[in-house]
Amino acid sequence: MKKIKLSLLALLFSIIGYAQNFDVVPLGIYGGEQEDNLSAYLLGAPEGHSFLCLDAGTVNAGIRKALQLKSLDGSAESVLKDQIKGYFISHGHLDHLSGLIINSPADSKKNIFAIDPVIRILQDHYFISDTWVNFADQGQKPVLGKYHYNELKEETEILVSETPFSITGYELSHVNPYKSSAALVRKEDHYILYLGDTGADRIEKSDHLAHLWSSIAPLIKKKQLNTIMIEVSFPNSQPEHLLFGHLTPKLLTEELTQLKEKLGYTSLEGLTIVVTHRKPTKDNPEIIRKELLENNMLKVQYVFPEQGKKISLP
Numbered sequence: 270m271k272k273i274k275l276s277l278l279a280l281l282f283s284i285i286g287y288a289q290n291f292d293v294v295p296l297g298i299y300g301g302e303q304e305d306n307l308s309a310y311l312l313g314a315p316e317g318h319s320f321l322c323l324d325a326g327t328v329n330a331g332i333r334k335a336l337q338l339k340s341l342d343g344s345a346e347s348v349l350k351d352q353i354k355g356y357f358i359s360h361g362h363l364d365h366l367s368g369l370i371i372n373s374p375a376d377s378k379k380n381i382f383a384i385d386p387v388i389r390i391l392q393d394h395y396f397i398s399d400t401w402v403n404f405a406d407q408g409q410k411p412v413l414g415k416y417h418y419n420e421l422k423e424e425t426e427i428l429v430s431e432t433p434f435s436i437t438g439y440e441l442s443h444v445n446p447y448k449s450s451a452a453l454v455r456k457e458d459h460y461i462l463y464l465g466d467t468g469a470d471r472i473e474k475s476d477h478l479a480h481l482w483s484s485i486a487p488l489i490k491k492k493q494l495n496t497i498m499i500e501v502s503f504p505n506s507q508p509e510h511l512l513f514g515h516l517t518p519k520l521l522t523e524e525l526t527q528l529k530e531k532l533g534y535t536s537l538e539g540l541t542i543v544v545t546h547r548k549p550t551k552d553n554p555e556i557i558r559k560e561l562l563e564n565n566m567l568k569v570q571y572v573f574p575e576q577g578k579k580i581s582l583p
């Protein structure tokens with residue numbers, strides 16, 4: 270009887286669109302300082318064992334933590350080599366890619382997805398003999414060819430091979446004109462949006478976020494996109510001239526209000542916001558959390574990831 274009830278519930282959830290479509294295993298959650306806990310999120314499908322790694326600040330330390338917490342199966346080696354099928358790198362800063370570089374000798378052949386300026390940074394500054402070895406398939410010789418660069422463009426969706434995912438890239442502004450990017454990942458007709466570091470349009474004098482909100486609004490309306498992973502690096506006390514291309518709780522709310530207006534909604538109830546990239550200095554992570562929860566007039570569901578702890582998302 271209990272079983273029937275449960276499956277009825279699952280059926281109901283899938284009809285109204287609240288089924289779990291994505292699993293996220295955070296390998297690292299902070300925006301600096303703690304080199305064993307920097308931005309990297311494994312995106313998988315429930316019960317699946319193939320992942321797209323969204324940024325790669327911390328890889329090995331995060332895998333070991335996730336194995337301890339039983340969020341992943343297998344060994345650290347098998348997760349790295351066999352279960353991670355590709356990397357999305359949002360931008361060229363070390364806290365988003367140092368884990369990829371350091372682990373490259375132990376890694377297996379796979380794809381890197383990034384916008385063109387980010388591919389150029391990897392190619393010209395990291396996968397070179399002065400700093401490391403060129404494990405990628407283009408750039409300075411000798412070329413080892415372990416990683417294949419896939420250029421993300423807004424107009425083109427690329428299949429992430431050996432996963433149920435396809436990915437589209439959107440440019441972001443991270444101290445204009447420096448480019449960061451977001452990944453819109455699709456699994457059948459469900460989507461999740463992951464943003465790399467970004468400032469608010471008003472501060473960056475940019476329209477990248479406005480454009481992104483317009484692009485995803487129809488998906489939110491159709492309940493095909495229910496989760497946005499976005500950074501909040503500093504508490505509200507950070508002066509606007511010292512944001513270095515990042516968001517505060519107030520600025521995130523300002524941006525989400527823009528999104529709400531594009532939707533024509535009175536609130537964003539039902540939308541899950543996974544808060545990434547808090548700077549771990551002093552008690553900043555706790556202050557950011559409080560400031561978001563205490564001023565949640567948009568009624569979003571905030572999720573604060575923990576390293577190695579699996580998050581199930583609609």
Ligand SMILES: [Zn+2]
Nearest residue numbers: 300362364466
């Ligand atoms: Zn960062």
Ligand SMILES: [Zn+2]
Nearest residue numbers: 360362443466
């Ligand atoms: Zn950055």
